[in-house]
Amino acid sequence: MLVALVGTLSLVIAVAGTFSFRSGLREAAELFDAKLAHSARVLMSLVDEPLGDAARQPAAEPLVIKVWHGNGPGEGHALITPDGHAYETRLAFQARDADGRLLLRSDSGPAQALAPLAPGYADVVIDGQSWRTFTLRAPSGRWYQASELAGIREEIAAGIAFGTLLPLLLALPLLALMVWLAVTWASRGLLRISAEIESRAPDRLAPIQLDRVPKEIQGLVKAVNGLLSRLDSALARERRFTADAAHELRTPVAAVKVHADNLRTARSEDERGESQEQLDASVRRIERAIGQLLVMSRVESGTATRDQAPVDLAALVQRQVEDYACLASQRGITLQLQVAPGQVVGDSASLDGLVRNLLDNALRYAPTGGRVHLGLHADQGQVQLSVEDSGPGVPADARERVFERFHRELGTGVEGSGLGLSIVAQVLESHRGRIVLDESPDLGGLRARVTLPAA
Template sequence: MLLMLLGTLGVVMSAAGWLSYRAGLQEAGEMFDARLVQSTRVLVSLVDEPLSELNAYPGEPIVLRGWHGEAQGVGEALAFDDGHAYENKLAFQVWDTKQRLLLRSDSAPTTPLAVAEPGFSDVVIEGARWRTFTLRSSNGRWFQSAELADIRQELATDIAGGTLLPLLLALPLMALVIWWSVALATRSLRGLSMEIGQRHPERLVPLDPADVPREAQGLVSAINGLLQRLDVALARERNFVADAAHELRTPISALKVHADNARHAIDEQDRVQSQELLGISIERVERLASQLLSLSRAESLGGARAHSRLDLDALVRTEMEELRPLAERKNQEIQLTLEGAQLWGDEFALGLLVRNLIENALRYTPAGGVIEVRTSSTGTHAVLTVEDSGPGIPEDERERVFDRFYRRLGGGSDGSGLGLAIAAEAVTAHGGRIHLGGAARLGGLVARVELPLDT
């Protein structure tokens, strides 16, 4: 920032100096042109008539001597009682009608300063540039005044230098003030950066915005929001890992026991029984691991909104085909009533929702029971209803069953307690609602899910 500001100031001052030089050169040109005209007119009024009174012209022109000497400096250093150091940069000539030189200053050459035409002209004489003005008197004589062009350039340079020099001299002071201002303004930001850089990854408390400049308040607020979301996500992950480790410990231990029993079986009957129990334990561990991964995926969705159009009826049919072997094994009847519900959502998350609701109903409904799955639309919400003829859930436990790993005592199933938790996470991710109640027609549990159509 400091280099950018100083660089900008340097460019601006350079441009200002150049513009001042150009403006000074123009103003000097206008002023000196006016002075040339005035000097020429004064010369005409002073010498034109006296020259007419001369009966004969001398062989040599009259030469007017000016001040000669060495002088350096500006202003009063160039002015003396008997002249000025710039006299040798000014010149004049008088020519008669026969182009004979009658009068000149000693700073003027013996050749014409310009062609014999009235007006201004720029000429180069002996390598020096001159600005000239020519005027013809009523007696036909040519009066010419001239000045070296470097007078104008020197004046323009003095004007530009007088404008730019104070700024250049003030530049170091300006740099110091800018550096101090920038350092003061960014001191709190440097402290904030140091605090973030040295903070422990587990310390996710919000940053203190008290000493932060107003321009950075939005940044600090965004960082605090991110820290809060990270804290929630990490807490969720820690709880998930702890719960998963706890839940996996028992089935894995049972798996080891059944494997040892099968290996050390005394007779064929014990070996077959241990192998059957081993297979059941493997299926349970496999299902638990699958549900843990599904729960992690559902939780990772958070409040994210998907943007794909889904047919809820087709999703229900797909999940039902995968779960049909479970229903056939228990000789259960599945009734589908699909009324064309469509919505925006995440296909994976909604698939988890449908699968876990139906699978829960199949597992907890006794053999030969009935499960009814319905879809409908209310105009603002897509509705999924899963009703069964199972034992149902007491009213005082209908909220707790959404907790992870919660299993009802005497529920009649060896589930992991994750099915409804996964369903609740998917519903939350889509901004919907899930409600458990008693099934009036089938006598078991009814799960009703409402999902916004524009999610």
């Protein structure tokens, strides 16, 4: 900001100085031209009558008027002496008759014509020097010329222009200092907030107080407070995930150790076979728990909200049914599917986890030889998915609790982590959907009805 302000001021002063310099040169030139014309008129008024007799004597030599010659060193008052001004030596004048014969001249200029005999201004070069001349013709027919060296005009004009520009140039450092002081004073609040944020401990995520924050940066501080709040929530989720993972994996890991020891110390093939089966079951439980914990972590981290795109929910449901068809066949469960085209906007991986958890729950709670039915249809801007099973169902007073983490109804005889429906609820929250649990009118078990906005 300082560089921009000082640079802008410098540019403005440079442009203004350039126009001022050009204006000074123009005004000085006009002033000198007016003085030159005035000098010619004064000369004419003083010598036109006395020259009348000289004009009647063709053989007479021209009259040479001596002027004071000064060398003109220095500037300002140094050019002024008791005898006159140093710039006087730069002026010359001539008088000629109607035929161009020289009648009178000053010794400060050349003897040859200062300019062509034509009324008005002219610029000529004589003996390598540039002269500015004004020519005036008297009623008697005589010509009067007043001239001055162009160098003196340029010198004086440049002095006037630089005199106008110099205060602006001298004011620039002072302006830069004032701008720096003003910006430093105005940004003291920002520096204080920056120091406060920099000195904060990594675990201190409390919002920054806005009572002493300048209005100009309150929006920025509010945004930082929002970021701190999101970081606090993210860290809380990570801590909760770590605690949940430790809690959920502690029991199956202990079981794996017990069954591994039993397998190592087995004394017969029957004991070894039973221990091997128990060990395999424990590994599967750990695998399932880890998978569900990872899905839960992904859903809670907000990835599902960021990576949303059109998803063909019908194709997703069919793919999950095909994946679970083998498991259903092993347990003799009849898996029925009735889908219509339905597309939603969301995160494909999260929606895949939603359908997988609903179908997995239905298959695990359905008895051997039971039935599971999936239906999908779109209606009035919404896509509805229903998953029904012929299992024991969930009591009405427990249907809200099953969405809590690690909650499992006692007496079901089904192993699980208690995370399936919790994951479903998290996915629906990020996709603006809802779920209703009730009793299946056809199969008698649990019916889960999911509603999502259609694409």
